[in-house]
Amino acid sequence: MYQLFIELTNQIYWEGYAAQLAIENPASFQMELAQxxxxxxx
Numbered sequence: 001m002y003q004l005f006i007e008l009t010n011q012i013y014w015e016g017y018a019a020q021l022a023i024e025n026p027a028s029f030q031m032e033l034a035q036x037x038x039x040x041x042x
Contacts, residue, residue, distance in 0.1 A: 006018045
């Protein structure tokens with residue numbers, strides 16, 4: 001699931017967006033990842 005999230009954010013934003021977000025704002029990264037996971041399983 002994590003890898004799908006990384007690939008999707010790379011396509012929507014830019015290559016490395018998720019990695020940059022994880023470093024600069026870990027709480028936001030976790031929230032976006034949780035939302036993605038919840039929506040994917042819905």
